[in-house]
Amino acid sequence: MMSKYIQVAEDENEESMEVPLEEDGTLLLSTLNAQFPGSCGLKYRNPESGAMRGIRLSDGRLYPPDNEWSNRMYVAVFPKEGNKKKEDLAELSSAAALRIKRDRSIKCSDLIVLGLPWKSVEDDLKKYFSQFGELLMVQVKKDPKTSHSKGFGFIRFADYDAQVKCMAQRHHIDGRWCDVRIPNSKVEAKDNLVNRKVFVGRCTEEMTAEDLRSYFNKFGEVVDVFIPRPFRAFAFVTFSDPEIAQALCGEDHIIKGASVHISNAAPKTYDKQQMDTRKGSLNQQAYSQGGYTHTPWSQGGGRGAAQPHIQGQVPPGVPNNMGMSLGAFQLNPAMIAAAQAMLSGQGGWGPVGMVNQPGGPTPVSGGTPLPPPVPTAVEAQTAQPTQQPQPPQSFGSIGSNQVSTGTVVSAGNNSFLGWGGNQGQEVPPHQSTSPGVGGWGAAPPKQGGGAWS
DNA sequence: GTTGAGCGTT
Numbered sequence: 290m291m292s293k294y295i296q297v298a299e300d301e302n303e304e305s306m307e308v309p310l311e312e313d314g315t316l317l318l319s320t321l322n323a324q325f326p327g328s329c330g331l332k333y334r335n336p337e338s339g340a341m342r343g344i345r346l347s348d349g350r351l352y353p354p355d356n357e358w359s360n361r362m363y364v365a366v367f368p369k370e371g372n373k374k375k376e377d378l379a380e381l382s383s384a385a386a387l388r389i390k391r392d393r394s395i396k397c398s399d400l401i402v403l404g405l406p407w408k409s410v411e412d413d414l415k416k417y418f419s420q421f422g423e424l425l426m427v428q429v430k431k432d433p434k435t436s437h438s439k440g441f442g443f444i445r446f447a448d449y450d451a452q453v454k455c456m457a458q459r460h461h462i463d464g465r466w467c468d469v470r471i472p473n474s475k476v477e478a479k480d481n482l483v484n485r486k487v488f489v490g491r492c493t494e495e496m497t498a499e500d501l502r503s504y505f506n507k508f509g510e511v512v513d514v515f516i517p518r519p520f521r522a523f524a525f526v527t528f529s530d531p532e533i534a535q536a537l538c539g540e541d542h543i544i545k546g547a548s549v550h551i552s553n554a555a556p557k558t559y560d561k562q563q564m565d566t567r568k569g570s571l572n573q574q575a576y577s578q579g580g581y582t583h584t585p586w587s588q589g590g591g592r593g594a595a596q597p598h599i600q601g602q603v604p605p606g607v608p609n610n611m612g613m614s615l616g617a618f619q620l621n622p623a624m625i626a627a628a629q630a631m632l633s634g635q636g637g638w639g640p641v642g643m644v645n646q647p648g649g650p651t652p653v654s655g656g657t658p659l660p661p662p663v664p665t666a667v668e669a670q671t672a673q674p675t676q677q678p679q680p681p682q683s684f685g686s687i688g689s690n691q692v693s694t695g696t697v698v699s700a701g702n703n704s705f706l707g708w709g710g711n712q713g714q715e716v717p718p719h720q721s722t723s724p725g726v727g728g729w730g731a732a733p734p735k736q737g738g739g740a741w742s
Numbered sequence: 743g744t745t746g747a748g749c750g751t752t
Contacts, residue, residue: 401749430750443750465746473749 296362299325301334305362314358315350321365330366396449397425398475400456402442404467405429409438417462418444422451443472484531485512486554487538489524492516493547501526504544509533525554 295316298305306324310316321328331344331351344363345352353359402414411427418424429442446452460467489501498514505511505526513527528534537551 399750403748404746407745428750433751439748440746441748441750470749475749 295358296360297321297325297331297365298362299365301362301364310358311350314356315352318346318349318351321351325365325367327367328365329368331363332366333361333363397446397452399426399443399445399472400452400469401472402444402460402467402469403440404465405438405440405442406463406465407438407440409442409463411442413463414442414444417460418446418455421446421455423447444469483554485529485534486525486527487534488552488554489526490522490550490552491547492522492524492549493545494520495545496524496547496549498524500545504542505537508537 294307294309296305297308308316308320308324311320316331318329321331330346332341333344333354334340335342341364342354343366344354402418405414409429411429414427414429415424418427423446424444425447426445427442428444430439431437432439444455446455456469456471460469492501496516498516501514501516501524502511505514505528508528509532510529511526512529513525515525515527517523526534535553538553540551541548542551543549
């Protein structure tokens, strides 16, 4: 007995939807497409093999596996990234389009265009930069009062290769040479070391940097290994690929017969209070001891002012002064200082306090010799929790009557999501509420005359 | 009504 509907979801973890079958028990691809725009097939997880199994498609009909759809959940299949042409993308809508679009532009960032002629307007930029690829956004920064150009602007491409092409050269725009660069505000986030660096706890003294490097190189290119001296039972390993680093977090690995624990080099949450505390005397203390600060384990405990004791709140990898770990190796003052510093709830790795932060502890420039705070100054800066990449903003304002002028969301007339063609018009509601995609610059509501009008 | 290194009123 055939069921008249089958359960289909966009993803295994997503909520499923009932999709109607035909009389003959097949599912029309067109029916599937109606609910899952852009989908090209179906699959389901085979419980025996654990693998996904594809559904036969012939002449626009999807056929039940072994003649029985059964009660299982099916997952819509979408074209792989790259198999789609830009033109085709314009026809897609909804979640499928958003997903592909997001994938395509995942590596793109806003680019600043410097040296624009005063007279250049957003439409000029759009015309010029479209030669490199589809544009998602164009802005010319203006004085809000006079609306005169400030001589620079921002653009964003849909495709990373367009961005690369564009940045590979200078640009002659309306009689002036202009430069396109990654904005300073994005640079830190881009090579945010925190995301690429892991904390390796429970290290033994036998583990050399080379040991760690060769071990972790199995997972991905290791670009740095740092072992604080004197020995403190932890280390940092930095990968070139943040994905690798993140994937390893939470795992235990055996190195030289010992179990090490890998965790994020940055706290997941950032607390202004903690940051302020960090800038205080605590850091001085820890710094003077060569202490590092780090709080991957400190969530939910050990925050606030300096704690006189570290009992019961010793981070993993740092032996406490109770129990058997005391005998494992010697506690030294630096370790205690490090633990104290960590437990004081300071966020982020790096030298204690941000040496480049105003108000932070100043690195001692004379007198007290200090151990090398961090491998590089860049790390010190990028280790700040405040500089975690920002999640994309929603398109909220675009869908409202604040529709931005001066903000391009699509090049040409085949507006990808439907906002490109008619600027200033209202966008369908389902687009205005789409979360987590894009978020490139809703321009000031006051500015009149959009780039595309 | 001017200007020419920079860094984005959300």
